[in-house]
Amino acid sequence: MKLTGAQMVCESLLREGVEVVFGLPGGAILPFYQTLPEYPALRHVLVRHEQNAGHAADAYSRASGKVGVCVATSGPAATNLVTPLATAMMDSVPMIAITGQVPRAAIGRDAFQETDTTGITLPITKHNYLVMDTADLPRVMKEAFHIARTGRPGPVLIDLPRDVLEESAEFDYPDQARIPSYKPTLEGSTPQVRKAARAIARAKRPLILAGHGVLISGASAELRALAERAQVPVIETLLGIGSFPGDHILYLGMPGMHGQALCNYAIDQADLLVAVGMRFDDRVTGKISSFAPNAEVIHIDIDPAELGKNVRVDIPIVGDARRVLHALNREVEQASRPEWLADLERLRADHPQRIPSGARLTGEAVVAELCALTGGRATVVTGVGQHQMWAAQHYRFLEPDRWLTSGGLGTMGYEVPGAMGAAFARPDEQVWSIGGDGGFQMTLSELATVAEHRLRVRFIILNNNQLGMVRQLQDLFHERQRVAIAYTGNPDFVKLAEAYGIWAQRVEAPAGVRAALEAAASVDGPALLDFRIDPEENVYPHVPAGGSVAEMIEAPAYEGARS
């Protein structure tokens, strides 16, 4: 069957199970857009900015478990995809970006809206393609999806010159991608798994560090089985949140810079770390030389380059988290560790994660109330900053894949297009977006798209009229010299939402939190809540960048605090 390049793209997307693409048209990509009406099964969501198309595809992917797709034209549209591609790359999110390019003959001549898209995106994609022959398109599309979703997932970009989209060639879609140089290791080595089981049996004070890999591989059940069978308490990294039930007796919390003090002390005292699908990010370890000083380390990851990259590993196991944990569960012995668990309970009692209460309205209290209202089962999308850490600390997730956040790259503004993407993946559910007034203003153009589709997104703005995390850093580590943090020109977010036809309400006192959340939850369509929180509130604990547990700053005693 002969098809144009544009038809091939649509046909391939359908064969890969794609239902929604997020994009914005332009000159070079136009042949694709003019072909879309022939493929009514492909739903195109017209966004207001290409960056948001990228984040929406990323969040759609995280929420649906499918490959998210975004489309942009050449030049400035392609460069607008840089941030979402880097975000997806850092967080191992499978995503396909399709970009238009100037016609082949114009490449390299600085044509209108020409940019070296594959060159620019080389270090922020798992792989990328510039297709110079329409006949290559079926193979490239098949390979791109295969690479994006297998192994350690990641974004793949396909750059398509306009005339490649227009030309016709034979379309014969391959059943399988054949890439001899790409064969991810899935099964863990049996001797290494046995070694790991022996180490767990030997350990007196073991901990599991669960990362994003547990969620990506769908290993929550295997993780729980291991934790319960061997009685190993579980710590979740920022991206691993939700991989283990937040109400489980063996659940401890998040480690690192803004992790619970309990977790950091536990790691300090542990004699064994079982790290699964995580990468010992600097926000987790702090100062490497004083991180887990007494612990042997088992590191399970599908990406061999992560093993030994940041932390010395005693038992490295390359493989898919679910398969390795499954194998490990068959080897590991049943155990009980009453002393270790009692020690941790004492630590928990000595270092509670408090929520300020009383007259001040704080982000912690809003998140805790949201968690209570939604029973720990909502889809929560955040931006980056104080609100993100409060959400990570105080929303107890009971189910996997409900927590969507930009962890590695730390992309402010992710919450608006992210919540939009998640809402397309979960049309029957409410999606809660938690952001600050800073990040929200970076991507709020997508309110129009959210309003247009009447998505059930509830935007929570924890508004302190400033860049709160930067202010906190200045207060704690720069002699309280506050520079460039005040947002004195903020709009009235309620009126702004209403301008888009979005229901909105302002909340200024703690007493109004629950009622406002309930009111927002009952709105049919989008809603926005502008919480005027105490601008002096900090995120605690705070381990200074590159610092050790000994340098951890814990929360001051709050008045009327509850834990």
Place this chain on the structure above:
Amino acid sequence: MSVVQTHTISALVNDLPGVLARVAGLFSRRGFNISNLSVGHSETAGLSRMTFVVEGDEWVVEQVTKQLYKLIDVVRVSDISHEQIVVRELALLKVKATASTRAEVVQIADLFRASVVDVADETLIIETTGDEEKVDALVKLLSPFGIREVMRTGRVAMSRGSAATGSRASRIGSTEASAPDTEVVP
């Protein structure tokens, strides 16, 4: 303590546009130092062989190897530093040689079994093949006469014996079950 050394790494890569940029980009992004890089066709159509000289300790070499494997177009990587290998480099040297010095320059070239491949009024082009030390020594000896231009290909290396170069490759991330134990902290 980590010891900084040089390692010779041989990689088999897909012969496609942009592969060199991917490899070079990886080195610069991850902060690896390569003092030497050569690329050419391999014995298999569609595959090129790259030879790098990497400076760094064991941790660096392990990371270079693993990160290279993550590139989709990289087929095989091997650190052949500790193998029995033949190392060669080709150099062309344009040396100032007048009627009075020409005989002496040619004599030095002969000592190195280098050949004169071009003769002009005031210069000679000398071609030599050998390991880096030999080329360095020749350059040093010819310097007093005045070297106008130096072109060196960089190191290529091949395993001795009948086994293919890099056949004992650290096939991390492909079919082998697990990465080697690592003992190095950055």
